[in-house]
Amino acid sequence: MHGAGNDYIFVDERKQAVASPEKLAAKMSRRRFSVGADGLVLITRSETADCGMKIFNSDGSEGLTCGNALRCVAAYLYGKKRTLPKSFTVETASGVREVSVGGKGGEIAVFMGKAAFRAESLPPVGVFVMPFSGREYAFTAVSVGNPHAVAIVEDLSFDVAAVAQELQASGIFPFGVNVEFVTVRDGKINMRVVERGSGETLCCGSGACAAASAVCRHGVLPFGEIEVICPGGKVKVEVGQDFSLILKGDAEFVFKGEYFYE
Numbered sequence: 001m002h003g004a005g006n007d008y009i010f011v012d013e014r015k016q017a018v019a020s021p022e023k024l025a026a027k028m029s030r031r032r033f034s035v036g037a038d039g040l041v042l043i044t045r046s047e048t049a050d051c052g053m054k055i056f057n058s059d060g061s062e063g064l065t066c067g068n069a070l071r072c073v074a075a076y077l078y079g080k081k082r083t084l085p086k087s088f089t090v091e092t093a094s095g096v097r098e099v100s101v102g103g104k105g106g107e108i109a110v111f112m113g114k115a116a117f118r119a120e121s122l123p124p125v126g127v128f129v130m131p132f133s134g135r136e137y138a139f140t141a142v143s144v145g146n147p148h149a150v151a152i153v154e155d156l157s158f159d160v161a162a163v164a165q166e167l168q169a170s171g172i173f174p175f176g177v178n179v180e181f182v183t184v185r186d187g188k189i190n191m192r193v194v195e196r197g198s199g200e201t202l203c204c205g206s207g208a209c210a211a212a213s214a215v216c217r218h219g220v221l222p223f224g225e226i227e228v229i230c231p232g233g234k235v236k237v238e239v240g241q242d243f244s245l246i247l248k249g250d251a252e253f254v255f256k257g258e259y260f261y262e
Contacts (some may be wrong), residue, residue, distance in 0.1 A: 003068030005202025005232015025056035057197025067205020075251035094145030115213035148210035164194035202232025
């Protein structure tokens with residue numbers, strides 16, 4: 001399944017245990033040589049929510065949360081299996097998240113919690129400037145359950161992956177970082193994102209939330225619902241005055257099958 005091109009392989013671990021998911025994620029996610037994906041998501045049982053979700057990036061590292069994957073889990077459990085009501089909760093490594101199915105035009109809404117500009121996973125300075133390849137970028141550090149660095153730029157026609165990788169390797173963020181580069185035009189955000197553990201992806205739900213939060217914090221756009229346009233599609237982020245976040249978008253089934261591995 002995918003949300004705005006951010007694609008994951010989903011395994012319902014409530015039916016079958018998965019051994020060494022870190023190794024399996026790296027093996028299955030290889031494009032052209034295997035299934036191909038941004039990572040692997042396990043749907044699990046939970047003692048604190050209606051179900052659980054574990055994310056493993058394409059390099060095998062474990063992720064904390066993913067708004068696009070959450071929407072896909074909601075689409076699977078409600079749309080395909082009809083095992084849960086329209087609104088239910090999902091436990092992630094960054095906390096329990098509420099999802100709601102059946103919005104306008106089939107939108108799925110995910111309540112992502114609140115954006116934080118001070119957190120253990122962020123550097124002590126909320127806004128910082130760093131030079132890369134002869135150009136300076138001003139980043140805003142923000143946590144949406146996982147760490148992000150957002151840079152508002154004039155255009156997106158540069159090697160965002162190279163710049164992001166330099167920032168990720170700098171050690172400024174103690175647990176790594178997802179990096180978003182955004183432009184703001186006509187009240188909308190255009191975004192490219194480089195995720196830790198997966199590289200550049202076509203979209204990132206938590207990244208869209210981070211970008212919208214940063215833009216609102218700096219007064220570039222007002223609080224409210226903001227459309228975020230990514231290479232893989234569009235999502236909407238509703239940013240509250242207290243930086244509470246609701247991510248809205250669709251989720252698409254691509255295919256299902258069996259995978260044999262040793």
